[in-house]
Structures are given as C-alpha cells and as structure tokens.
Amino acid sequence: MNYEHLTPVMGTITDITAYNDDCCSQFVTLSVDGQQINIIMTHDTFVVDTMRLFPGMRIAAFYDSTQPVPLIYPPQYRADLIAVLRPEEDVAIGYFDDSLTAIDNSLRLNLYQSTIISTMNGQAYLCSPANHYLLVYYTATTRSIPPQTAPGRIIVLCQAT
Incomplete structure (x- = not known):
C-alpha cells in the first residue's frame, strides 16, 4: 500500500x-x-x-x-x-522525520512512556518510529507551528524495501 x-x-x-x-x-x-x-x-x-x-x-x-x-x-x-x-480523538497519517515532525509540517510528535507504539499487526514496535510512515492517534495539539501532540497511540506502517 x-x-x-x-x-x-x-x-x-x-x-x-x-x-x-x-x-x-x-x-x-x-x-x-x-x-x-x-x-x-x-x-x-x-x-x-x-x-x-x-x-x-x-x-x-x-x-x-x-x-x-x-x-x-x-x-x-x-x-x-x-x-x-474514540470520542474527541483524531488521527493523522504521514511520513515523520528524525525529529518526529510530519514531512508536510502538519504535526510534531512528543513521545511519552504511555505512548503505545506498534506495527499494523498489533505487535510492539521496539525501535524509534522516526523516518517511517505513521498512523497517529491523538486528542489535543498545541497552537504552535507545527502543532505538537502527545499521541496516545502510533502504528508504524512498515514497508518492504
């Protein structure tokens, strides 16, 4: 895909x-x-x-x-x-660089220990999610440019190379 x-x-x-x-x-x-x-x-x-x-x-x-x-x-x-x-939840999909900023500058991620990071099949993703396409679930963002969020969940969209 x-x-x-x-x-x-x-x-x-x-x-x-x-x-x-x-x-x-x-x-x-x-x-x-x-x-x-x-x-x-x-x-x-x-x-x-x-x-x-x-x-x-x-x-x-x-x-x-x-x-x-x-x-x-x-x-x-x-x-x-x-x-x-879920109610009040948003989702974004995109490529996030080394600093976990979307390539289109639409969102920057601030990870916490409570952030759940997995692959599409639900397995734990043990590496940094940087430099991948990500499906990001979040509820609130800052009003900065780019907006920043502490996502509740990230799904790393691994691609075959």
Whole structure:
C-alpha cells in the first residue's frame, strides 16, 4: 500500500449494506458535518485492530487521492484503510522525520512512556518510529507551528524495501 497519497474522510457510520451483491464488499455510509459520504470497503481494505464496524461508530476512512473517483453526489470513495476513532480523538497519517515532525509540517510528535507504539499487526514496535510512515492517534495539539501532540497511540506502517 502506498501511504503517501492516503487522504482521510472522518465521520460517523449511519449505514452499512452489501455492495453490488458482493458479499465480500460493503457500502459504508458516513455522516460528515451533516453531509453524506459513501465509502466502499472491499476485502482489501485494512481495518485497524480488525474491528467490526457498525452504525454509530466514528471512523477515519483513508482513500488513495491519486485514484479516479466517480463525479456523483453523494461522494463515493474506495477505502484502503479504516481506523475507528474514540470520542474527541483524531488521527493523522504521514511520513515523520528524525525529529518526529510530519514531512508536510502538519504535526510534531512528543513521545511519552504511555505512548503505545506498534506495527499494523498489533505487535510492539521496539525501535524509534522516526523516518517511517505513521498512523497517529491523538486528542489535543498545541497552537504552535507545527502543532505538537502527545499521541496516545502510533502504528508504524512498515514497508518492504
């Protein structure tokens, strides 16, 4: 999976139905600031922690912004990755450098002993998460530039080289 072009859509699930009579794909309807957005979840979609999705859950669905999307209303995207969010929790994905600053300068991470760092399959990540693509769960940021946060959880998106 190419993490560089993943773009999030965050909202609350309002409905889940079968997609095109395919039992392996689902159509997830999200409410995003009062607007409806449809997400296609296929057998290839990675759901963090393999959580079962249901209406009422708040999620972030990441899609590849370089892929074509149909020009329809409501918007429809094919999710590559889905992360379930707790109330007041945000999530970011991106490449973080030596100083744990996102390459686009959108976020800087301050790690604490309480920060949970793992791989996508839930195993402990024992090295520094610097210089990797990271999926970062956090609740609050400073108003500095870049904003700083003490993430509750980091998932290191290891890539084969």
